[in-house]
Amino acid sequence: MIDVTLKDGSKIQVEKGTSVIEVAKMISHGLARNAVLAEVDGVVTELGTALDKDCTLNILTFDSEEGKKAYRHTTSHILAQAVMRLYKDVRLAIGPATENGFYYDFDIDGTFTSEDLVKIEEEMKKIVSEKLPIERFVLPRDKAIEYMNELGETYKVELINDLPEDAEISFYRQGEFVDLCSGPHLDNTGRVKAFKLIQTAGAYWRGDEKNKMLKRIYGTSFPDKKLLKEYLEKLEEARKRDHNRLGRELELFTTVDYIGQGLPIMLPKGAKILQILQRFVEDEEEKRGYQITKTPFMAKSDLYKISQHWYHYRDGMFIIGDPEKADEEEVLALRPMTCPFQFQAYLTKTRSYRDLPIRYAETSTLFRNESSGEMHGLIRVRQFTISEGHLIVTPSQLEEEFRDCLDLATFMLKTLGLHEDVFFRFSKWDPENKEKYIGSPEEWENVQSAMKTILDNSGLEYTEGVGEAAFYGPKLDIQIRNVHGKEDTLITIQIDFQLAERFGMVYVDRDGTKKHPYIIHRTSIGCYERTLALLIEKYAGAFPTWLAPVQVRVMPIVEKQADYCAEVVRKLKALGVRAELDDRNEKIGYRIREAQVEKIPYMLVAGDRELEEGKVSVRSRKQGEMGSIAVDEFCRMIKEEIDEKRI
RNA sequence: GCUGGUGUAGCUCAGCUGGUAGAGCAACUGACUUGUAAUCAGUAGGUCGGGGGUUCAAUUCCGUCCACCAGCUCCA
The missing domain is CATH 3.30.980.10 (Threonyl-trna Synthetase; Chain A, domain 2)
Known part of the structure; x- marks a missing residue:
């Protein structure tokens, strides 16, 4: 006989050689019925396994991983x-x-x-x-x-x-x-x-x-x-949240056959959200010491040859002209990344270590020739706009600047309400596939170990992705899943130890020698189209008030109160609130329903009662009817909600 | 790019084995003056994703191109 210690600490004695499933039957028939696997002395084992010595036994059901x-x-x-x-x-x-x-x-x-x-x-x-x-x-x-x-x-x-x-x-x-x-x-x-x-x-x-x-x-x-x-x-249910479906239903974007794949049209409401996000990002970056640049959408192949894009990223680029003749004649290409352009700003004069860090930001439209089967709604497109940025730093500034980038990204995610939906990936190179990258194995190992130290010091939990690095350096990718469970990169922070040298970017150090800076490539909110897609799915189209393309719709019960309502709209607009009037000759229930379906955060209704008292009847998308309050009171309330970016 | 699916009115969709199309919503017109998720009636709207082929005849069959969707990451 052997002793089998169960999960609850109790022991039963069974014949040596008894199988796990037989023991389960002795414990309870229900358990035996639901048994899937077992842990014997902490090791995962199948139900048919014979027990041949004293052990602990934990029957695993479907509920375990x-x-x-x-x-x-x-x-x-x-x-x-x-x-x-x-x-x-x-x-x-x-x-x-x-x-x-x-x-x-x-x-x-x-x-x-x-x-x-x-x-x-x-x-x-x-x-x-x-x-x-x-x-x-x-x-x-x-x-x-x-x-x-x-x-x-x-x-x-x-x-x-x-x-x-x-x-x-x-x-x-x-x-x-x-x-x-x-x-x-x-x-x-x-x-x-x-x-x-x-x-x-x-x-x-x-x-x-x-x-x-x-x-x-x-x-x-x-x-x-x-x-x-x-x-x-x-x-x-998840399919109903699909940004592709909701984005079209809510008139945020559309696509047109004869424009082409991966080239969506942002309709007024979608474009409005992108504008809100962009203004928010640009203001925040300015607060954090970024300088804005505005650089060209295309360049000669010469530039991409220096940056090595021509050799490591050409398949991803839209090239104007014959790439094979790039050595003899001018061949332009649309930019797939902003880095080589923004570096030119740095190169305009001699930089001292005192000038660093330099933080450049740009709301940057990029073009990438994705394979035809890769496009997906707003998540993967051929033209998109990214909150791009490059920080030029000395080695000793690298860690602090990197962490500031991470802090900015985290701030963005929290403001958008996405911070609990993301996970972090340390994307490394693949030593088995050296031709994909520039730089030597030693350089890669060095920068990766530096980056690992920074990540570990920050206390971040992350997974590692071998072969997921950019061709010029390792990345911290902030990943998110869409409604279908598919994973995509939302935000990325990268350390580049290669391109400064290629572009001859230097600073004069304290000792008078010229040194190559490190470059951090980063985005604060990611690419706007993709972020919008994930926001649509996150909120099922019912955006927080600060992001909603239409925040308030004001409706008179009958024509008689239309002027009063128009005045309320004017007041709200004067405060910067996106309000509109619906004085169509329809029943109030009909107009309420439409506003609700359009997921407008607030509906204000005014009849004779409200008109006399200078009030509006407030109906929120979330809570329904909230009763009548003074117009000024509502203005104060919604202004506060918007200013706080409440989610 | 590859595999599969899909493409009919502005939107959502119906249209069996080939005989040139229909509903609901939206739009427009009129009536109704309305109190918190759909008032009623009428009108108009389509070279059935594009070009091509087979056929007396193609939305329907074949082929091709375009677009949209899902997958191609989970490695016995």
Whole structure:
């Protein structure tokens, strides 16, 4: 007999060799039913594992991270099994669990249609009802390769070949289906209670576009139908917040076929929000010691050759003329970044260490020739405007200036109400891919370690992204997810130890020698279009009053009070409040509804009662009717809300 | 760029296997003078994303281009 210590500290005695799931049954049938995995002495283990010595045991259900992952990973195997049963000439690639579900990649001729998905789901249901036991087995490398070759699973062979020397090569079998897999898995296909195949997509083998494109099926699974339903409803809700949909509905922007991809038209309301943001950013930057520049939208290839964009970023640039003739004749290109332009401002005279730091800011329109499939609403476009800036600093100023940039970014995020939605990524170079970058490995290691020290000193929590650096230096990226869960960079702060030298930027130091400064490339609020997109999604189009393109709509009950209402509008406008009059010959309920649908923060209604008393009846988008108050009182209230940028 | 989906009135969408289109909302006109999320009636609006092909006939079938959407980051 062995002692098994449970999560609550109690002990039970079981026969040596008893499996985890049998112990779970002894504890409670409910637990055994919901069991997914277990932790034995703190190590994640499958339910079929036999206990052979005294140990602690914690049964994991779907509610644990590991449990969720295994549950969905097993569902992906069921998907693969169903596909193997239904289609010929399928080869399996990979099928992991993801954050919210799973996918499996198949190499198959033809495509999966939505009817196919229904068919596959039916087959998966069968596999679940067959309650197939899932068994793990291990093969030595040569046998494993031989086995997969027999099955024609060439992708699996490739995977095995790439496993480290000492790796244990494990397989999982359920019924007739076998897959190379490290696990862990559930012990039986019957445990999967509710699943749904969500969509199909193409995906390159190993994420490399040089490889063959496979057919991917995405799905998700839950331990009961209610949870699945809730999840699907949540997805549906998220789609309603999609900035692409709301932005068009609320008349913030539009696109036109014959203008082109990634080139949205900002309509008056959208442009107004961008203007509010821009003024806010420019004012704040001025307060923080930035000087503004205004530089050209294009330049000769000569400039980009110095900056190395011509060699490391040319695919991303719109070039006017034949780039192949750039050495013989004038070839212009639209700017993809502001740095080489802004550096020219620095170069206009000799700089002393006393002049540094110099902080340049520019509301800068950039042009990037993104691949056609990459564009997405306002989030990824070909022309955009960024709150660009470059700080030219001495080495000893680097840390403080970097932290000030971070502080500015944080201030922006807090003001916009986005600070709880972001996460930080330290984006480093990829030493395996040196030709992507300029500078030597030693320089990269040095600057990265300097940046790491700064980040660690700031107490920031961050992840690391290898291969995510800019070609000229490492970055701190402030990342955010859109309603579809897709991650994008909102704000970035970069340290550049290369371009000052390339451009011959120097300062005269205390000792009279010329030195190259460090450059911090940074943005304070990111690119305005993208930030707007994320704000639309964050607030589902119902912007905080200070950002709302229309803040107040004033409505007379009948024509008789129209002049009075027009006067209220004038008063508000005089205070800088964006107010408008709706004196159309419609019922008040109709006009209220329209204002509500347009997500206008305040609706002011005036009838005879209000007119006599010099009041307005206030209705807020959030709280509904708030009662009648004096016009001046409302002016004071809303002014305060706007000035404080209340969110 | 690649994989898949989509494109019909300003917007949201209907239109089965080919026989040149329809609803709701919006717009316009009129009536109603209205108290907090849709008053009623009428009118007008479309070379069915663009060019091409097949056909007696194409919104429908084929091909091509354009645009929009999702995925191509999670690595047994």
